[in-house]
Amino acid sequence: MSTVGIVIVSHSAKVAEGAADMVRQMVGSEVPLAWCGGDPSGGLGTSVEAILTAIDRAWSDAGVALLVDLGGAETNSEMAIEMLPADRQARVVVCNAPIVEGAVIAATEAAGGSSLDVVRRTAEELSPQ
Amino acid sequence: MDRGATLREALLKAVAETIDRHAEELTALDQAIGDGDHGINMKRGFEAALADSANLVPKPWPDFLKGVGMTLVMKVGGASGPLFGTFFLTLGKELPAEPGQADIVRAIRAAIVAVQARGKSERGQKTLLDVMIPVVEALEAGEADLTRLVGVANGAVDATKPIRAIRGRASFLGDRSIGHIDPGARSSALMIAAVAQVLKEVA
Secondary structure, eight states, X not given: XXXXXXXXXXXXXXXXXXXXXXXXXXXXXXXOEEEEESOTTSSSSOOHHHHHHHHXXXXXXXXXXXXXXXXXXXXXXXXXXXXXXXXXXXXXXXXXXXXXXXXXXXXXXXXXXXXXXHHHHHHHTTSOO | OOHXXXXXXXXXXXXXXXXXXXHHHHHHHHHHHSOSOHHHHHHHHHHHHHHTHHHHTTSOHHHHHHHHHXXXXXXXXXXXXXXXXXXXXXXXXXXXXXXXXXXXXXHHHHHHHHHHHHXXXXXXXXXXXXXXXXXXXXXXXXXXXXXXXXXHHHHHHHTTTTOOOOSSGGGGGGGGGTTSOOHHHHHHHHHHHHHHHHHHHHO
16 A cells, blocks of 8 residues: 655645645655645745646645645645546645644654545644644 | 627627736735735736637636636636636526526526635625625526616715725735725626616616
8 A cells, every 4th residue: 555645735835835845844754745835926825836837746546635734735635636537636634733743743644654644534633732 | 690699709709808807906906905906916817807708708608717716716816716717607507598587697697605605704704795695696586687787886886995804815904904995895896887788778
């Protein structure tokens, strides 16, 4: 079974890249990992196109977990998931978790070989219930 | 160009122009209660759709609307891309190639339901839905007078002022969102007015 992939989607490319650096340093490189940040003109925001590319880069048959920051990042991520081919849609989830901590925890769980569902639940335990 | 294509071109141009003309106003509204990018985002999206006009306009209504929706999804950035994009995508999915008035009203309602699902929102939360829902309700009640429909939309924009935002960035402000017009509501009403103006001219 392959390892669940992690995608970090922030309004800011710097935040996304920084969170990805932390995942790499704390978890290592066996987890497929991609990030994106910034709107289509390079300002703060998110882009469906960039999210689709990031999902593709982090693709794993075990699925991909997305960690997102504020509102539009979530809406754009959900839109991107719906635009994936049907057989991939069910294997991509948005985790309701803080972006930095969530990415590190999700990647740690993924590196241990957990399923997409477990990866998501572990990340979401960080959110206030 | 056939009559449909002429109308599609006029509608796209009118909507893109009104967004362009009001981009600063929309941004100012968004600076008050959001992150100040609504005007520039919407402008970028419709500029991209307009730039693709020669490709989009000859397509039949369903494909034209889906094309506009997809351009907004890809180019707007921010939550308004998927929200307005979903509106146009769903209109395109729901409309037959030669839509009649009943088809149009039904498709608008379906598009609003899709926007509600996309934004996990409902009426009364200080969003574009607070304009779209009263307008579709008027249409469903048989209102066909374009000037009155625009009046419904504009009245609904003002009615977003006293609402406390529950969805989107404005919700972070809590009570401080009260007293400001919702930018998405305003851009919805601008688009409705632009469409009405074109329809009046061809009528």
